[in-house]
Amino acid sequence: MRIHQESIGVRTKGKGTFEITDQIQAIVQKAKIAVGTVTIFVQHTSCSLIIMENADPTARHDLEAYFDRLVPENASYFEHDAEGPDDMPSHIRMVLTRTSEVIPISNGRMQLGTWQGIFLFEHRRAPHQRKILVTTIGE
Amino acid sequence: MRIHQESIGVRTKGKGTFEITDQIQAIVQKAKIAVGTVTIFVQHTSCSLIIMENADPTARHDLEAYFDRLVPENASYFEHDAEGPDDMPSHIRMVLTRTSEVIPISNGRMQLGTWQGIFLFEHRRAPHQRKILVTTIGE
Amino acid sequence: MRIHQESIGVRTKGKGTFEITDQIQAIVQKAKIAVGTVTIFVQHTSCSLIIMENADPTARHDLEAYFDRLVPENASYFEHDAEGPDDMPSHIRMVLTRTSEVIPISNGRMQLGTWQGIFLFEHRRAPHQRKILVTTIGE
Numbered sequence: 001m002r003i004h005q006e007s008i009g010v011r012t013k014g015k016g017t018f019e020i021t022d023q024i025q026a027i028v029q030k031a032k033i034a035v036g037t038v039t040i041f042v043q044h045t046s047c048s049l050i051i052m053e054n055a056d057p058t059a060r061h062d063l064e065a066y067f068d069r070l071v072p073e074n075a076s077y078f079e080h081d082a083e084g085p086d087d088m089p090s091h092i093r094m095v096l097t098r099t100s101e102v103i104p105i106s107n108g109r110m111q112l113g114t115w116q117g118i119f120l121f122e123h124r125r126a127p128h129q130r131k132i133l134v135t136t137i138g139e
Numbered sequence: 140m141r142i143h144q145e146s147i148g149v150r151t152k153g154k155g156t157f158e159i160t161d162q163i164q165a166i167v168q169k170a171k172i173a174v175g176t177v178t179i180f181v182q183h184t185s186c187s188l189i190i191m192e193n194a195d196p197t198a199r200h201d202l203e204a205y206f207d208r209l210v211p212e213n214a215s216y217f218e219h220d221a222e223g224p225d226d227m228p229s230h231i232r233m234v235l236t237r238t239s240e241v242i243p244i245s246n247g248r249m250q251l252g253t254w255q256g257i258f259l260f261e262h263r264r265a266p267h268q269r270k271i272l273v274t275t276i277g278e
Numbered sequence: 279m280r281i282h283q284e285s286i287g288v289r290t291k292g293k294g295t296f297e298i299t300d301q302i303q304a305i306v307q308k309a310k311i312a313v314g315t316v317t318i319f320v321q322h323t324s325c326s327l328i329i330m331e332n333a334d335p336t337a338r339h340d341l342e343a344y345f346d347r348l349v350p351e352n353a354s355y356f357e358h359d360a361e362g363p364d365d366m367p368s369h370i371r372m373v374l375t376r377t378s379e380v381i382p383i384s385n386g387r388m389q390l391g392t393w394q395g396i397f398l399f400e401h402r403r404a405p406h407q408r409k410i411l412v413t414t415i416g417e
Contacts, residue, residue, distance in 0.1 A: 037178050041389070056219055088341075093333050135314070204372050241319070277281060
């Protein structure tokens with residue numbers, strides 16, 4: 001049984017989804033475990049993780065449009081707006097999605113389904129440098 | 140310290156919640172570890188996992204009705220509808236719930252609270268065969 | 279490789295967010311592992327876990343106000359109201375947030391980002407005694 005941990009950086013271009021599946025798979029293969037789990041953790045409160053359909057880009061486009069409607073900017077009752085109108089919505093969108101995700105490993109590879117991809121979901125308008133910690137446990 | 144992993148299949152009857160608590164508990168007991176965790180992972184992008192009140196079926200009925208309103212079919216701005224009007228809402232409902240869940244094990248059993256059950260939440264109208272990977276880690 | 283598990287109790291004062299970061303960090307340090315993960319699991323269906331901005335209290339206030347609007351009490355179609363008008367909304371708010379969260383450990387400490395805090399999100403109006411299981415795995 002052994003543990004491997006490393007961090008990856010993701011440069012976002014502002015609001016949107018950025019696929020990180022290949023970077024996570026590369027770390028899993030480097031960890032050289034046959035069976036186990038990989039834990040992905042994003043160290044921020046204004047972006048998040050999602051697992052999403054990665055074949056048709058319109059699916060992600062629709063998802064982003066949905067979240068823009070579900071958590072609107074400039075809600076009259078928001079008090080926390082020190083960093084602008086996208087500040088508070090970014091925290092709420094993060095809470096509604098995920099900060100950690102745990103994915104099984106077998107045969108030395110992360111076992112995603114056929115259509116699953118892992119994405120960083122950036123909720124701020126401005127580009128950001130984001131940090132993700134990846135921890136594999138297995139044997 | 141040891142790892143046990145196996146997959147289970149769940150046949151859904153279309154939209155709704157399908158309890159899998161007993162199947163997961165059976166795998167945990169087969170793994171014969173006293174203390175640890177069990178990671179549950181659903182390999183799809185149009186169904187998801189939830190932990191929910193499992194005593195009164197009306198609670199799940201209300202939850203399903205809520206999600207039908209929260210993520211309506213036929214939103215005018217959806218472009219991704221290749222598989223029908225329930226296609227895009229199914230991805231969004233998946234993102235708003237969970238793909239992985241990690242539950243503690245002690246005394247050889249999964250430690251759910253008194254009212255907690257684990258459910259596969261099917262978001263497509265048609266029945267589907269779904270695959271879930273279950274990984275226990277412990278000693 | 280070793281496992282450490284213990285439970286913590288949280289006394290809530292009714293609806294709102296209650297920070298538990300220090301209690302989790304204390305358990306992680308007691309576990310004396312250099313690298314690994316900590317799994318946090320809440321054993322209830324009417325409260326949940328969130329990771330949230332912990333510097334400015336208005337951010338949490340806005341989040342709570344948002345959830346009050348997103349999942350209103352007294353929706354006409356709710357049938358499950360045996361415990362009052364906050365009963366069914368509490369289950370839905372739980373499903374929309376998290377029951378388990380897995381956070382990496384390195385250098386003997388939980389690796390949260392600068393602004394991240396861990397909170398129990400109480401969804402019931404009345405004060406409750408809540409139970410959380412904390413499991414560390416590492417070496």
